[in-house]
Amino acid sequence: MSESKPRQKEKVEPEREFTKATSTSSEEPLSDMTKDKTSERRGSETASIKAHEFDPHFKHEISNFHGGEKLKQCFQCGTCTSDCPIARFSDSYRPRSLIRMALLGLKDRVLSSDTLWLCAACFTCTDRCPQDVEVASVIRIFRNIAVKRGVIPQIFKELGSNILENGIAYKIPELRLKKREQTGLPPLPKRNPKALEKLAKETGFLKKLKGSG
Amino acid sequence: MDVNKDSNQKAWLLFLGCAVPYRVSSYEISTRKVLAELDIKLVEMPEYNCCGLPIDPIDHEMMLILAARNLTLAEEKGLNLVVLCPGCAGTLRKVNKKLKESKMLREKINSYLKETGREFKGTIEAKHLLQLLIEDVGLEKIRSAVKKPLFNLQVSEHMGCHVTRPTGAVDFDNPENPEALKKLIEVTGAKYVDYIDKSACCGAPIAGVNDKIPLQLTKEKLIHVKDAGAQALITVCPFCHMMFDTNQPRIERMFNETFKIPVLHYPQLLGLAMGFSSEELNLKGLRVDPTPIISQVSDRAEGK
Numbered sequence: 001m002s003e004s005k006p007r008q009k010e011k012v013e014p015e016r017e018f019t020k021a022t023s024t025s026s027e028e029p030l031s032d033m034t035k036d037k038t039s040e041r042r043g044s045e046t047a048s049i050k051a052h053e054f055d056p057h058f059k060h061e062i063s064n065f066h067g068g069e070k071l072k073q074c075f076q077c078g079t080c081t082s083d084c085p086i087a088r089f090s091d092s093y094r095p096r097s098l099i100r101m102a103l104l105g106l107k108d109r110v111l112s113s114d115t116l117w118l119c120a121a122c123f124t125c126t127d128r129c130p131q132d133v134e135v136a137s138v139i140r141i142f143r144n145i146a147v148k149r150g151v152i153p154q155i156f157k158e159l160g161s162n163i164l165e166n167g168i169a170y171k172i173p174e175l176r177l178k179k180r181e182q183t184g185l186p187p188l189p190k191r192n193p194k195a196l197e198k199l200a201k202e203t204g205f206l207k208k209l210k211g212s213g
Numbered sequence: 214m215d216v217n218k219d220s221n222q223k224a225w226l227l228f229l230g231c232a233v234p235y236r237v238s239s240y241e242i243s244t245r246k247v248l249a250e251l252d253i254k255l256v257e258m259p260e261y262n263c264c265g266l267p268i269d270p271i272d273h274e275m276m277l278i279l280a281a282r283n284l285t286l287a288e289e290k291g292l293n294l295v296v297l298c299p300g301c302a303g304t305l306r307k308v309n310k311k312l313k314e315s316k317m318l319r320e321k322i323n324s325y326l327k328e329t330g331r332e333f334k335g336t337i338e339a340k341h342l343l344q345l346l347i348e349d350v351g352l353e354k355i356r357s358a359v360k361k362p363l364f365n366l367q368v369s370e371h372m373g374c375h376v377t378r379p380t381g382a383v384d385f386d387n388p389e390n391p392e393a394l395k396k397l398i399e400v401t402g403a404k405y406v407d408y409i410d411k412s413a414c415c416g417a418p419i420a421g422v423n424d425k426i427p428l429q430l431t432k433e434k435l436i437h438v439k440d441a442g443a444q445a446l447i448t449v450c451p452f453c454h455m456m457f458d459t460n461q462p463r464i465e466r467m468f469n470e471t472f473k474i475p476v477l478h479y480p481q482l483l484g485l486a487m488g489f490s491s492e493e494l495n496l497k498g499l500r501v502d503p504t505p506i507i508s509q510v511s512d513r514a515e516g517k
Contacts, residue, residue, distance in 0.1 A: 122414035155421035
């Protein structure tokens, strides 16, 4: 008994800290913008599984992509989720459970999940997976397939369009380009958006960007 | 294959990426200053494009093509690439390695590049600034360029994930116990301060989808840095820098905390130790007031 008490205390403290942090932030006017919309989806993701939802080919489909080869080696230890920086502060993003859903064949749930877009691609999970599953790459594959179904978060559409227009992901205001030279920097090298657009047409990337999201 | 791995090579093609020219010019200004001092000649890179990383989530193949196109520009010049942003560096290194290793993938990507008259050959290397400093300039040379050691300063680091991760693809340093930036900080004479979660992500990559989580992650790290007694935090990534510096006042307001921790780009710290003025290193471009750091440095210069 005397041993279990301090252990329990250790567990509770970080949670308290977290609650304090979130409640402070929700009082801010920023709360709307910073609202974690992914938690609203939690319900549908945890709803009971129906037999017709299984797609037994899904895991094989993923394994055929670069980075997805080791998916089936996952033994669900949970290292990915426990070491994930995002999972610490998200109510809903759990890489282990995305992997589990994929292995079960819950294709629609995986691909329509908003949590897919919360991976920061820090590769901590990939580096630490004892089974060599490239977790972050598997999540990238899920995203790429979701895009083929027409799901693209607005931010990626913007970044993609910017790249095709300017060669880089942001449109830099003229004033700032002038300021570069005032601070002694050489002019920003010219880009070649035309070449990029040609490549984007060739690969079908342009179509993806223009498709409804 | 690595014909250009010649260590005598002093000219490098500078890959600026997107975020540095967009919002983080003090990183570029200070990098150019210190590299010139270390006899590294930077060559500008016309025609360059985004490394591809921002669109990897929506189209992996297009990412490979964008990265490969940049690599072909460097091959054309016969120069290795030095990259300021770890996201770009990681992407270019990863893709360079993949395309060198896989004939099948190389042929596929080249079939697209051919449309624009380009071909990936696999003749150059891409390195992040830190890697260039450690492997090609070397700590000894940097140490001999330090004119005013920063003995009065205590600083911590936030290196940024993509400098070292994923391990097998990037092949630099050890993400679980990184040493590159630590060594580079100690060379300046500053005292290196460790803290828990040092190698944890700041969350910046998802800020466009959800900015609450990155702000919480960054707040936590700032608390740890402050508790460890660091006077400044050192970064080598434009995105991490925006999280820790640009967003610091916002984080203070949101979470009712006070940090006031200046966040310097590593070349700014090194530049101070080399004797450059705070104006030359554009320290006034920082959001969090670096005056406490500057006064420490000038106190020392005046022999106080």
